[in-house]
Structures are given as structure tokens and as C-alpha cells.
Amino acid sequence: MNSEVKNDYIEKALNELITEIGVKDFADEDKLVYLIEYKKVKEAIKEIALYLGLPIEVKISYVPKGYRPTGNDGFSSTHLVKTDNYNRGVGGITAQVSIPSNLPFYGTPSMVNFPINVKLSENCAENPKTLISIMAHELSHIVLNSMWHKEKENEFYTDLTAMILGFAKIMKTGRKVVKTTQVLNTIHTETTTYGYLSDDNFKYAFDKIKLILKKQKAEVRSLKRDADKFSLKLKEAKKYSQYFNKYLEYLGKNPSNKISQEDGQKISSFYQHDYTGNFQSFINNNDLLVKDVLKYSENIKTYSDRSIEMVKKYKRQIESSFLELNKQKLLIKKDVDLLGKYIGFFGKIKLYFK
Secondary structure (H helix, E strand, C coil): CCCCCCHHHHHHHHHHHHHHCCCCCCCCCHHHHHHCCCCHHHHHHHHHHHHHCCCCCEEEEEECCCCCCCCCCCCCCCCCCCCCCCCCCCCCEEEEEECCCCCCCCCCHHCCCCEEEEEEEEHHHHHHHHHHHHHHHHHHHHHHCCCCCCCCCCHHHHHHHHHHHHHHHHHHHHCCEEEEEEEEEEEEEEEECCCCCCHHHHHHHHHHHHHHHHHHHHHHHHHHHHHHHHHHHHHHHHHHHHHHHHHHHHHHHHCCCCHHHHHHHHHHHHHCCCCCCHHHHHHHHHHHHHHHHHHHHHHCCCCCHHHHHHHHHHHHHHHHHHHHHHHHHHHHHHHHHHHHCCCCHHHHHHHHHH
């Protein structure tokens, strides 16, 4: 399946895959390139698999450059990046990943340390970003097969799966290898393109993924800002609570003979058991809410319909709690102001530094 398709097809495929899988932020290409450059290919492929959501055990065997994969070597998959008429990887890098018949379902505990065999040509580390692009594609076959996806054999869907799961940026540069040779006074430049998407298809998909990431990350940043602002308001409310307790304790030890009867009755009610219990409970619950929101916004890895709905849910909770906090703060501020009427300037200074 190497023929170009229209971008309408790419749009449809992306929408399907994003709905089913979500979108991940771009993987750390520097880390992966570093591992490959220092001959830690297995570790790099393990990292690629993990980022794709595959906590598998990678078993690598190396084959000579120009290795021709066959259907009788125990592999049920011969899904390679573009091959020539002899079924060899164009550009000299060959990769082959097995798809076992007992492949666990995607996202299940059975996938942890499940053995996956990978065959690589001995020169695979010559172009690290290309190797990353190839392996992201090949392992995306595992993703789609473990999901029993109806398009699991579709190479366009496989390329797009790798792209939405964090490898779009790496593939943008890694999918092309430019080789320049000079014979006498003539310079020959050969460009090998890996993958199944045309340049136009790839650009369309890349731009769409980048836009989705931009919008969804903006939603998460907005949630984090809301949580930070709400956290500051909670701190202000806690100060009023502290002043209330200090003022109340002070007046209990230093009663004023200037307290009016009306105010005295009100202040007496403050000494009732758990007078500020609801307020304290509200503060504690929303402290937990802020912690949950910040933890969620910092740890979110995959942007999906579910994650964005969670973001919106948190935003609604914060908005509702913010309104309630303003009401609660006005009430306790009123009580603090009442107590403060009967505490002198020096008494307040003493309490402030207490």
C-alpha cells in the first residue's frame, strides 16, 4: 500500500484513531538519539515501545544489511517501511517485528514484559532518527493488532498511529535520509523516504496533530492557572480562619467590658462546638481538589476525549468552589471584624506575631 491517498482519507483516519487512542505530546527525541548513538539500541526501542503504551520485553536479533524477510521464518508480520522489488529496506535499514498470535490486549497487565521479537539490520544505528521512525511504525502494528483494530493491516493507519502517539516530530526529519556522493565533478543526491505517507499527507497529518496538541495543552494550562489562583484564595481564607481562632482565644482570656449585648450574644455563639467546622471541611476538601488537579495536569500524558472531559469537569468544580469560597470568606471575615472591634491595636500586633 504505497500509493498516495487524499487528505480527506487522512482526516478520517486521524479522527478515528484520536477518538480511540488519543494524542500524546512529542517524545523526547534527544534521549532516544543519545541511546542509539551510544549503541544502546535495545534500550532505545524499549523506550519507544513504552511511549507507544507497550511495556513489552524487546528481543533483538541482528541480520546483515539487505536482509530479505520471508514469511517462513516464524514471523507473521513483514510490515516494513518502503521496500524495493527484492523486498529489502530501501536505504539499507531493515526492521521486522513479529506479531504473535497470543498477543495480549492493549493496555492490559498481560502486556507487561510480553516478549516481542525484533530483527534489525546491522547498520540500523547509522541514522538514529530514521531508526526511531521505523521502529515507531513497526511497533504501531503491535498497538493496532493488540486493539483488534479493523485497520490493523493498513499501513497509513499504522504511520498515523505512530504520529499521534508521540513520534510525529521525530518522523518529520527521520522519515527522509539524504545521501550525497560525488563522482568526478558530478554530485549525486539520493533521498530515501521511509513510511507510507506522501510528503503532502504527512504535512497534513503533522499540522493537524500539532494543532490538536496546542489546543488541548492550552486547556490543561488554563486548568492549572485556575487551580493556582484558587489555591491563593484558599490561603487567604485560611488566614481569616487563623485570625478568627486567635481573636476568639484572646477575647476568652481578655474579655472586654465594652462588648454590646448584641455582639456578646453573637460572640458567645462562636464558642459553640465546631462553629467553623463546615468552613474547615470546605477548606480541607478543596485543598485536596487543588492537589488532585495539579497532579492530573502535570502527569497527563495522553490527550483524549476522556482527558479533556476530565479537564472540563475539574474546571467546573473549581469555578463552583471559587464562588462558594467567596461566600464563606465573607462570612468568616464578618466574624473576624466583629471580634477585632474589641481587641486593641497592641493586642492585634501581639497576635500577628504569635
